[in-house]
Amino acid sequence: MLYTRREILKLAALLGASQILGACSTSTKDIEPELILMNGRIATQDERRSFAQAVAIRDGRFAAVGSNEQVMALRGSNTEIIDLGGRTVIPGLNDSHMHPIRGGLNYNMELRWDGVPSLADALRMLKEQAARTPPPQWVRVVGGWNEFQFAERRLPTLDEINRAAPETPVFVLHLYDRALLNGAALRAVGYTKDTPAPIGGEIQRDKQGNPTGLLIARPNASILYSTLAKGPKLSRQDQLNSTRHFMRELNRFGVTSAIDAGGGFQNYPDDYEVINELHKRGEMTMRLAYNLFTQKPKGELADFTQWTKLTKPGAGDDFYRMNGAGENLVYSAADFEDFLEPRPDMPPSMEPDLKAVVRLLAENRWPFRLHATYDETITRALNVYEEVNRDVPFGGLHWFFDHCETISDRNIERIKALGGGIAIQHRMAFQGEYFVDRYGAKQAERTPPIRRMLELGVPVGAGTDATRVASYNPFVALYWLVTGKTVGGAVLYPASNRLERMEALRLYTVGSSWFSSDEGKKGSIAAGQLADLAALSADYFSIPEEQIKQLESVLTIVGGKVVYATGEFSRLAPPPLPVSPDWSPVKTYGGYWRSGSQAAKSAWSDDATKIAVTQNRGSRHDTWSPWWLGCGCFV
Ligand SMILES: [Zn+2]
C-alpha cells in the first residue's frame, strides 16, 4: 500500500512515529526528517498543553512530536540532530499587533532605549551616537521606553539633550505624548518664532516665542509624527539591510510571526517594496501577515475600494501574506491612547464613515481590524458593525478590535456574538502610571480586562504594538501578562486579571494565530504545523517572575531553518550580516538593551557616571514610591 508523503507524516504523528515505517512501501529516505531536536522540554501548546522531549521536522513542518525514543526512531542517514541539552522550547512567538514593516525601514537609524536601565546610560549612548552620525542624518529615539524604567525615574531635559548633541539633530519620542528636539533638530525641521501653531499639536515656546524643542501631542500625536517624517530616510539598500536586522532582532526573542497593523506614513503599495523584495529573495526570517492602513482622511473609502481591486486577503504565502484591512479604517474612528490627555470623543462622522468602509469590506469578504482604545469608541463601532452585519453578514470573517484597554463586559459579549476577536498589547506596561494618574488604580485593574475576554470565550491574541510606544520584546509583554506590572515595576492588576504562564504563552502562539486565519497551521508544536520554534535562555515556566522579562531565545527556527542561534548553538547561526549604514546605532548597541554587551560597556565607560549610577541603582527599590501607591489595591 502506498501513501503520499503528507499521509505518511500525518500517520507518523498519529501513531507514534516509529510505528509507521514498516507500514508502507515508501523508502525511509522519503519520509526521513531533515532535522530532529531532542532532549528538550518542549511546551507543545497542543490541546492538552503537553510537554514533549523531541520533535522531527521535514519540509518546513513538524513531522512528529514525542519522546526521544519515538522521534529518534525516525532518524535517517541524512537527518541532522540538535541536542537541546534540556532547554525549554516554545512554539515561535506570534505578535498579533505590531508595525514591523515600517519599523524595519527605520530600525538601523534608530537608537533604542528599550530596556536601558538608567537615564545616564541613555544619555551617554545619545552622546556617542550623535558624535558618529554624519550630517544630514539625525539621532532618533522612537519609542519602546519610558522614564519609569530608568533608575533616575525621570525624563531627560532639553538641556541634557542639547549638551549630549550640540550639532547633530536629535529627535526623542516619548510614548504618544511628546517629542524632545534639540536645537539642531529645530533648525533642521525649520521650526522658528514665525512658525504658526500647527493643527492637532503644540510647539512649546519660551517667553520670546521661540520653540523650546518640546512638541506636545495635544490634542493628538500628528505633530510628533509629521515632524519625525521630515528627517532623512535610509537608502533603499540600507532599508533592505535594516529590515533584515529588525527581523533578526525579533528572532533573538523567539518571534517568528507577526501581524503587521500598517501604520501612519506606511503607504500601500509604495512602502512595501523593501519587504516585497526580501520576500522575493527568500530573505525573510519571520512570517508577516499584513493589514492595509488607509492614509487619507476622508479618502478612506476610495483607498479601500482601490485596494479591493488590487489585492485580496490571503494573497501571498505562509511567509508574507495580505491579511485584510486596518488598523486604521477611517480617521474619524481613531482614538489615540494618550493617557496624559482626556479621552477623545470621536466626531459624528465616525458612524457614516465607518459604515461605508465596513460594508465594502464585508461585501468583499475582507477581514478587518480596528484600533480602539476606549469602550466609548468600541460601542459606536459595534453599533455600526451590527447594522452592517444585518445586511451583509460577517459570517466567519476574522474581524477584530485592537487594544481595547477600557472595554466593558457588555461590549466583549457583543464582539463574541458577532464572531470577532480582540488583539491585546502591553501598552499599559508603558503607560500604566499615566493611566492610573488620570483614571485611578481601580479602573486600571481591568485595563484591559484580559481574563474576562477569555472567560467570555472571545479569541484573544497577544502582542506589543511596537515600535513607537511599547517595545517589541515579547518577554516584556509576557511578563506584563503574568505579573500585571509595568516596566517601571508598578502593579496594575490583581491576581484575578493576571494569567498563568502557560496561558500567557498560549495567547502569544495559538491565540494570535486566529488573527491571521492561521489557526491549526501555526502556534503549536504539533505534526503538520509550520516548524517555527524557539529554545529559551532559561526555563520560562520555573524562573522567578522578575526574570521573565530577561528571557531571550538561544535558538530560533522558522520553517525548519535556523534563523538565530547563540551560546551552545552558535555553530548553527546564519552567516553574519554586516550593518549598514556604517554609522548605524545598531552596529554599536544592537537593539534591545543587552546587559554586559558593547552597549553596556560603552555606556559605562565613564567611571564617575558609573559610580553615581550604581549608587542610584542600588537604592532604587528603597527610594521609589509612586505617588499612587497609597491606594489599598496595590501593595
Ligand atoms: Zn493602534
Ligand SMILES: [Zn+2]
Ligand atoms: Zn498599532
